[in-house]
Every structure is written in structure tokens, then in C-alpha cells.
Amino acid sequence: MDADYDLLIIGGGINGTGIARDAAGRGLSVLLVEMDDLASATSSKSTKLIHGGLRYLEYYEFMLVRKALNEREILLKAAPHIVQPLKFILPHEAHLRPKWMIRLGLFLYDHLGKRERLPGSKQIRLEGNDPDNPLYPRFTDGFTYYDCTVDDSRLVVLNALGAKDRGASILTRTKFISARNEGDHWRANIASGREITAKVIVNAAGPWVVDIIDDGLSLPTQNRLRLVKGSHIIVPKLFDGKDAYILQNKDGRIIFAIPYRRNYTLIGTTDVPFEGDPALVRISTEEIDYLCHHINAYFRKTLTPDDVISHYAGVRPLFDDATEKASAVTRDYVLALREDGGAPLLSIFGGKITTYRELAEEALNKLSDHLPHMGVNWTAQARLPGGAISDMDDFIQAQQMQYPDIEPALITRYAHRYGTRMDAMLKAWRKDAHLIGPGLYDYEATYLINQEWATTPEDILWRRTKLGLTWSEDDVQSLEGWLKSHI
Numbered sequence: 001m002d003a004d005y006d007l008l009i010i011g012g013g014i015n016g017t018g019i020a021r022d023a024a025g026r027g028l029s030v031l032l033v034e035m036d037d038l039a040s041a042t043s044s045k046s047t048k049l050i051h052g053g054l055r056y057l058e059y060y061e062f063m064l065v066r067k068a069l070n071e072r073e074i075l076l077k078a079a080p081h082i083v084q085p086l087k088f089i090l091p092h093e094a095h096l097r098p099k100w101m102i103r104l105g106l107f108l109y110d111h112l113g114k115r116e117r118l119p120g121s122k123q124i125r126l127e128g129n130d131p132d133n134p135l136y137p138r139f140t141d142g143f144t145y146y147d148c149t150v151d152d153s154r155l156v157v158l159n160a161l162g163a164k165d166r167g168a169s170i171l172t173r174t175k176f177i178s179a180r181n182e183g184d185h186w187r188a189n190i191a192s193g194r195e196i197t198a199k200v201i202v203n204a205a206g207p208w209v210v211d212i213i214d215d216g217l218s219l220p221t222q223n224r225l226r227l228v229k230g231s232h233i234i235v236p237k238l239f240d241g242k243d244a245y246i247l248q249n250k251d252g253r254i255i256f257a258i259p260y261r262r263n264y265t266l267i268g269t270t271d272v273p274f275e276g277d278p279a280l281v282r283i284s285t286e287e288i289d290y291l292c293h294h295i296n297a298y299f300r301k302t303l304t305p306d307d308v309i310s311h312y313a314g315v316r317p318l319f320d321d322a323t324e325k326a327s328a329v330t331r332d333y334v335l336a337l338r339e340d341g342g343a344p345l346l347s348i349f350g351g352k353i354t355t356y357r358e359l360a361e362e363a364l365n366k367l368s369d370h371l372p373h374m375g376v377n378w379t380a381q382a383r384l385p386g387g388a389i390s391d392m393d394d395f396i397q398a399q400q401m402q403y404p405d406i407e408p409a410l411i412t413r414y415a416h417r418y419g420t421r422m423d424a425m426l427k428a429w430r431k432d433a434h435l436i437g438p439g440l441y442d443y444e445a446t447y448l449i450n451q452e453w454a455t456t457p458e459d460i461l462w463r464r465t466k467l468g469l470t471w472s473e474d475d476v477q478s479l480e481g482w483l484k485s486h487i
């Protein structure tokens, strides 16, 4: 029998959408179902780094670090509008890790993977008593190295757009309910009583991956997840400049303090074992205290929980490698393919935002015997939607000249959100456009509804843009009212 689709993908996080884009580009017919919004779970709750993971070297995860370091360069090129280099300052704390150990770690970090665009690491003198130095003067030595920062939820949306451009069907707010094996294919029930057939199911449900196998498919599996909560706080900016800080803690963990959206600092993260419904994960007061306490050990400006203007928490769906400590569980992924003669099921355990592209490639290569008509690897050289930009500054300047009637700051924001697709978004621009709330005009909201699957204020304010940080309750209500009359 001819199935409706080659692939049914469950989950619209980074891994599901990454696989959908790759598969559609190989000529496969793809349906992706996401029960909520794209990136509504873990993929919008990250530290927003495309990084090798300096810390993982201590756990001898050389292969993972190498893979991730290589991906930094690929993603910088594929999506320069949403991925930018970020310099990290690591203040030296002699009693936590000796200098030779950090030097060795950074040497490996510089050389394990391909590094074309990002500068190498350095040992530096910190500014001691200089009044502009945000750190306590006792920190006299440090190191610098580079990774990248990314708008995580937009990376997911770009992958979904890339999949759609190549013919994939992406259904948000559509839950996968169950499926049964019928000969060489699956018959699946999805929300609203719809039934579809697919040759292969890819289970990219993140923290719910085991629930899909246990409850939705009623299949046995030995693989388990370790759910580890991680939380972040956002505070008014703690320091000037564009560089981020990586801070060592006595418990062996590290905390990042990252410049965020010009006026803020993003601080995270924690590692707390998690049980329960991942959709209900929330930061605890203990985590807020922990993050403030840790920051106060380094920065002169005292941070209290009252300074926190926003926060978020997510659940890492880590592959359970039986490690005791939550922060030490492997961050690498495992692709589990069921091949017992029935229709194939590929389940994704673990993975990082950073490694999603490689994960998708590996996932499809694993399925090649079952889908022999699929094309070859292609994503390493391809740009993500809007990403065909060689120099971001030149691009922004050209856009400001092309749209002289639009405020330059707005053009800069659009450039970083839509890249070369901002022309499509601005097609409906008018001088008398309606301002729905701070920074959001009706033409942009309409584009997000029509092209990017947005349906709620949260989709628009937190995942397609980050305007939510500065919006009041009244502003959100205005948007809600506007959406009711426009969807």
C-alpha cells in the first residue's frame, strides 16, 4: 500500500523541525505534528548558545565537543541573522581549577573542531580596581574564548519554514495520539480524529519521547530519559559591553551571564532532577536564590530576587546513561531505531540545539535502507531561510537605505529576525500601519500568522519576537483582541 507520507514526525522542537527540513530537502514527503506551538517546550528555554560545551571536556565528552564545535561554524554561515559570535570572559579562581587545567581545556577547545571565523582563546589580565570593571577587584586574571549565541525559538521556526518551502506539511496545535503497525507502514491518529498513514515514524517529542513509545505506540523500550530542569533569570543589565561571562561555582557547575537584548543580562542555568509533566516546569525560589548568590560572588553590583524581571525554565530530555549527578549526565544524543520487522520507528533521546543539524543528518542516514529513494546529505552547505547574507552590518545598512521611511532601529530588529525574508514581511508595510503594542505593527503580526504559524500572543511575543520582555498586561490584551479579529 502507498502510505500518505514517508515520514510522520512527532514534535516541533529543534530536532523535529531539523529532521523535517533535511528530509523534505531529500525529496521525502513529510508530515510534522506539534501539539502546541513550534519551540514551545525545551527548544525555547535554552541558554541560547551554539557552543562546543567547554564544561563537557571535564567529562571526557571529546566526540560531542568536536561535533558541536564544527556545528558552530556551519550555523554561523547558515543563519548569520540569528547566530552571532560571542566572546566569553572566564575569571580565574585558583582554588576551583588551576590555570594549567583551564589552559589545556581551552587549547583543546581551540583545536578539537574546525574554526574558521571564530577567534581563538587568550589569557588576559582583568581590570582590577578600574571603576568600569564589573567584577570584584580580587579577580586579576582570566581567559577569553568564543562561542556563538542564537535566537533558539527562531532557529526552530526557520527549520520549519525550510521544511515547508520544500513541501513538508507542518501542523501546529495538533497532537499525536497513537499509531499502530499495519504491515510495512503505520496508521496514526492525530488530533481532531484525523487518521494518516506513514512509512516511518520519527519520535522527536523531547521530554515526552518515552511517553510516545509507552502510551502512543504501546511498544517496549529499554532506553530511558533523565529529565533535568534548568532555569534562567533575566535582570536589568549587570555590566556594559557585548562580552559574556562564564563563572565557575564551588559545586563544580558553571553559570553564564550573557548580555541580552541590549538592556538586560540573561543568567543561567541550574541542573535539578525533574519529575512530573514537563509542560508544567517552573523556576523555584531556591533556583532564583542560587543564581543570584552565584552572581554576587563575582559582580560588584548586588543582585537580589527583586531584580528579576523575567524568568523561564525548561526540561532537558537527556539520555539516561546511569550517571548519578544531574549535571554530569551525557549531553550527547542516542538515535534508537526499532527494526523488528515491523514499520520503522526512530526515537531521539537527548541532543543539543547546537547539534540538531548533524543529528538530523544522522537520523536520515539511519533510515536510508527503509526509504531508499531519499536524496543525499545537503544541509551542511545550505543557508537557513533568510540567511543568505555575507555581512550583517552591510545588509542592515542596505536595508536602511531601501526602507528610509522605517525607523533604523526597527530595520535592525527586522534584519535580525527575518534576514533576507524581511522584504516579504515588509510587503504589506504602510505609512499608516497600526501599532498594536510597543514595537509590533499589524503588518508584522499578519506575516507571523500567515507565514510562521503564530496564533497566540505568546507565540508572537516570546517565540517569534522577544517583545514580551517590555510589554505590559494591557499591551498583551490589545494584541489578544487584535488576534481575535484577525485569525
Ligand SMILES: Cc1cc2nc3c(=O)[nH]c(=O)nc-3n(C[C@H](O)[C@H](O)[C@H](O)COP(=O)(O)OP(=O)(O)OC[C@H]3O[C@@H](n4cnc5c(N)ncnc54)[C@H](O)[C@@H]3O)c2cc1C
Binding pocket: 010, 011, 012, 013, 014, 015, 016, 033, 034, 035, 036, 037, 038, 039, 040, 041, 042, 043, 044, 045, 046, 047, 048, 049, 050, 051, 174, 175, 176, 177, 204, 205, 206, 207, 208, 212, 228, 229, 230, 231, 269, 270, 313, 314, 315, 316, 317, 348, 350, 351, 352, 353, 354, 355
Ligand atoms: C536550561 C536549558 C539550557 C540549555 N541550553 C542550551 C544551549 O545553550 N545550547 C544548546 O545547544 N542546547 C541547550 N539546551 C538543550 C536544548 O535546549 C535541548 O536539547 C533541545 O531544545 C531539545 O529539543 P527537542 O526538539 O528534542 O525537544 P523539544 O524542544 O522539547 O521539542 C519536543 C516537542 O514535542 C512536542 N510533543 C510532545 N509530545 C507530542 C505529541 N504527542 N504530539 C505532538 N507533539 C508533541 C512538544 O510539544 C515539544 O514542542 C538547553 C536545555 C535546557 C533545558
